[in-house]
Amino acid sequence: MRVITLMNQKGGVGKTTLTLSLAARWHLAGFSVAVIDCDPQGSSVYWKKQQVENSPLKGIKVYAVNLPSEIRACRNLEADYILLDTPGTDKPTVRAAIHVSDALIIPVQPSAIDIDASYASLEAGLDADKPIAYILNRYVQQSVLGEDTKKALKTTPATVIGKVMNQYQDFPRSIGAGETPTTMFPGQKAAQNIEAIGQAIDEWLIQCDQQKEVRITA
Ligand SMILES: Nc1ncnc2c1ncn2[C@@H]1O[C@H](COP(=O)(O)OP(=O)(O)OP(=O)(O)O)[C@@H](O)[C@H]1O
Ligand SMILES: [Mg+2]
Secondary structure: EEEEEOOOOOOOOHHHHHHHHHHHHHHHHHOEEEEEEEOOHHHHHHHHHOOOOOOOOOOEEEEEOOOOOHHHHHHHOOOOOOEEOOOOOOOOHHHHHHOOOOOOOOOOOOHHHHHHHHHHHHHHHHHHHOOOOEEEEOOOOHHHHHHHHHHHOOOOOOOOOOOOEEEEOOOHHHHHHOHHHHHHHOOOOHHHHHHHHHHHHHHHHHOOOOOOOHHHHH
């Protein structure tokens, strides 16, 4: 089982979009996947409600859970991947999600203000001694802002996922329909993008496991 929290106190950075896109990828690869929607806004729950009866993503379970004690109990679920989609600023909720997680992913948009706003989340993850990775979202190729943000992220103590998430309409179009680019626009750019991101995240998670083993045996 892997429990992963998608977090950033800054709103609208892509926490829900990435949560659901990764959930779909792992589900379609044959893993059992549960999404814990810790955000009272309920975007992941909304996504689930949009799904048509014969959706290929019907098997993904989505639970609305806000109480810290219930979030901490999510490891009792039987699933290969449990993804926690968190609200921006509800500290007890996010703290509980961090606590129960094996790894933390911070999506961030390409701007200095956004990077600065993400530091509180980064510090909360570091305090809990969890593996943390940034992923740059809404990246526009060859933009000065995108390149500057990449450089700035490299100066943090977190890992930076080697693939960026590009700005594609297929993300909101598919998520709004209870799907993801992988199922609604297969083979298109956003679907290729999320596959590459998923592979990079898989590699990072394996590295996290290896580092944990080293720490346990040391
Ligand atoms: N790579 C992308 N390309 C295009 N649109 C995107 C991308 N990532 C996110 N969006 C859009 O940006 C908006 C915010 O994304 P999302 O809801 O995933 O962020 P969030 O961090 O979960 O927000 P909140 O803090 O409100 O929960 C949504 O309309 C989403 O469709
Ligand atoms: Mg959200």
